[in-house]
Amino acid sequence: MLFRAPAHGIRRERPGLSLLEVIISLAIFLMAIVVIGQIISIAGQRALDVQQRTVALQIAQAKLAEVQAGAIPLETNEDQVVDEDNAYHWSVIAEQGQVEGLWNVTIKVVRERSDNTRVEIALSQMLMDPTLTGSTQDVPPAVLSSTATATPASGSSSSSTSSSGTPSSAAPAASAPSSGKSASSGSKSGGKGS
Numbered sequence: 001m002l003f004r005a006p007a008h009g010i011r012r013e014r015p016g017l018s019l020l021e022v023i024i025s026l027a028i029f030l031m032a033i034v035v036i037g038q039i040i041s042i043a044g045q046r047a048l049d050v051q052q053r054t055v056a057l058q059i060a061q062a063k064l065a066e067v068q069a070g071a072i073p074l075e076t077n078e079d080q081v082v083d084e085d086n087a088y089h090w091s092v093i094a095e096q097g098q099v100e101g102l103w104n105v106t107i108k109v110v111r112e113r114s115d116n117t118r119v120e121i122a123l124s125q126m127l128m129d130p131t132l133t134g135s136t137q138d139v140p141p142a143v144l145s146s147t148a149t150a151t152p153a154s155g156s157s158s159s160s161t162s163s164s165g166t167p168s169s170a171a172p173a174a175s176a177p178s179s180g181k182s183a184s185s186g187s188k189s190g191g192k193g194s
Helices: 019-069 141-149
Strands: 077-081 088-096 102-112 118-128 159-161 167-169
Touching (some): 019 118
Antiparallel strands (some): 077 088, 088 102
């Protein structure tokens, strides 16, 4: 098949876009770019807000743990600057509860932003007075008095286990009785004792 050239009087339209179609597609593209830019800006602001709230919450949790451990006194403190970041301020509100030794403690952490808005976190918990509960570092008075009076005569000591399975301290090896009796007190090895 052979193709013939069109006659002079008939014009064929060229395929392509008109000027109106180009202007409309360009307007749609520019509007989409503006919307995407605003979405990115809002997402960045939200990410910064979440980061600042997370830091404020971590500071509040740390300060509450310090109050619970007794490192921070159980009293109301207002507007203290956080040592690690001067932009954050914290305060403690401590109120005696209905039960003696039980306190309602609220830790507030605030950060002022450059646009005059605030990030504010409040964390509340009921705590026992740390002076009443003690800590793992405290040594009971009975243990202190028994260790102060028990001074071994020689450098070596031995320990034995009673029949109940609890360890008991025995006399030093140099002063152990040689009559064959058990060194532990309060347990008998069966039968009648002599």
